[in-house]
Amino acid sequence: MNPLLQRLHPYPFERLRELTASLTPNPALRPINLGIGEPRHPAPPLVMQAIDEAAAGLSVYPPTAGSPALRQACAGWLQRRYGVTVDPATQVLPVNGTREALFALAQVVVDPTRPGATVVCPNPFYQIYEGAALLAGARTAFANSDPARNFAADWRQIDDATWSRTQLLYVCSPGNPTGAVMPLSEWEELFALSDQHGFVIASDECYSEIYFGDEPPLGGLEAAVKLGRTDFRNLVALTSLSKRSNVPGLRAGFVAGDVRWMKAFLLYRTYHGSAMSPLVQQASIAAWGDEAHVEANRTLYRQKFAQVTPRLAEVLDVALPDAGFYLWAGVPRRHVEPGDDVAFALGLLAQYNVTVLPGSLLAREAHGVNPGAGRIRLALVAGVEECLEAADRIVAFTREHA
Template sequence: MNPLLARLNPYPFERWRELTRGLVPNPALRSINLGIGEPKHPAPALLEEALVANLKSLAAYPATAGEPALREACAAWLGRRYGITVDAASQVLPVLGSREALFSFAQTVIDPTRESATVVCPNPFYQIYEGAALLAGARTAFAPSDPARNFAADWSAIDDATWATTQLLYVCSPGNPTGAVMPLDEWARLFELSDRHGFVIASDECYSEIYFRDEAPLGGLEAAAKLGRSDFRNLVAFTSLSKRSNVPGLRSGFVAGDAALLKAFLLYRTYHGSAMSPLVQRASVAAWNDEAHVVANREAYRQKFAAVTPRLAGVLDVALPDAGFYLWAAVPGGNDVAYAQGLLAQYNVTVLPGSLLARSAQGRNPGAGRVRMALVAPLEECLEAADRIVSYTESLTR
């Protein structure tokens, strides 16, 4: 067996199952799950129609690089969304959802023969980053979120010696679970560090289309273009239809950026067996070419957050995030695991303890004392969950 498998940590949901083993939720109340970030809004009809219309395409082997029509649709979307120009043939690759690509990208760019190969991650973070780093033979370093800056990652917590051994930096903006969006000056700092030390930046942007203010979140490629880095050197952005179009089961996304990195990534993928089905590719073209369903989806989230956040803010330390579909709430008493266990037992509402989404680094676990709430269910269900959370929280202070 690969000895690196022993370095992997249990996934947060696996740890939560162990922490709730034997716990019996209140049977008088229906179960409401805010713990998993799985979109629940209906998939757009245009995708279903495109899938049905292209069933005969299943008779052909797909190319790993994807059909030109898909790469061109992705490039055109980047142009409309971020005002940037990319070459569809050399700077775009379709992937089987951002999760698969975030993992396999590390296997492409990490050189484990170099001493102390390091991957830097935000903290808390999407655990795929850590698993990808460990299975690539690297070690991890973590930049904690900063509550004073709406939970943006504090990159200054990474010392110069660590940056000097860094080969890959994972950025998540908008962030999971905090919803923080990186501003342009922060991107400029990371690009300067990348130039100085030669590491690659993987920008996870799967939540980019769910936001609550008029200005759309800044993307990594957009930031690079604004800063005169139109070749996107040492930068690859990852995006997906899962959240944007409510189709997590489609497993469709794309990566874009540095052409040299994507050439190497394509070589890896031809052996990895990660070609996207022609059926999925053609449905994806329809999705990337349409914005009406994205606007409607975003409005549905805005309505939920506008209704739920003020209710919870009356009893919890919680505020509207920059973007994404999570609330990142501090709990009374500071014990996030005990709070989530009690909420499930007494009110049959599942939230995810924040400490499970982070690692202890720099002397603390930056997720401790907080819970992540995914507002993915219908509005009425989210409001019912909020009322139960309010009742439970008030009961703790009586």
């Protein structure tokens, strides 16, 4: 057995299942799950129609690089969304969702034979970053979120010695779970560090189309162009249709960026056997080419967050995020043991049958603290009425234990 498997940590949802195994939720209330970030708005009909029309494609092997039409659709979306021009033939690759690609990219980038090979991650973070790093033979280093800056990662916590060993940096903007969006100045700092130390930046942007202000979130490729880095040196951006188009089961996205890394990634994927189904390719072309369903989806989230956030703010430390579909809420310090997010989540489930994810399960202790401790992640993915009912239960539970 691969010994690196022993280095993996249990996934947050597995840990939550273990914590709640002996717990009986209140049977008088229907269960409401705000723990999993799984979009539950309806999938757009145009995607379903494209799948139906592409059934004949199952009789052929799909190319790993994807069809020219799909790569062009992805490149076209980058141009319309970010004003970024890429070569569809050399700078774009379809992937089976960002989760698959985030993991695979580390296997391409990391050279475990180099002493101290390191992957830097934000903290809290999407757990795939850590698993990908460990299975690639690297160690991890974490930049904690900073509450004073809307929970953006504090990259300055990483010292020069660590940066010098870093081969890959994962960034997530808009962030999971905090919703923070990286400004251009932060990108400039990271690009300078990448130039100095030679590491690759993997920009996870799967929440980019759910935002609450007038200006859409800045993307990594867009930031590079604004800073004159039109070759996208050591930069790979990853995005997906899961959140944008409410099709998490489709497993469809793409990566784009530095020609050199796209070539290496394609070589890896050729052997890895990760070609996208022709049906999924046709559905993706339809989805990337349409913005009407994306705007409607964004409107639903805006309406939902506008109603739920102030209600929860009556009892929790919570505010509207920059983007994404999570609320990153602090539990009351006067509740159970100071800021105990796990106890809060267990009590809420037992008494009010609402599932939330304890923030400490999404983070690692780094720089002397666990930056997720005392907070909970709430995924507002269900309909407005269900989310409002959950909010009312959370308010009632919190006030009972004040």
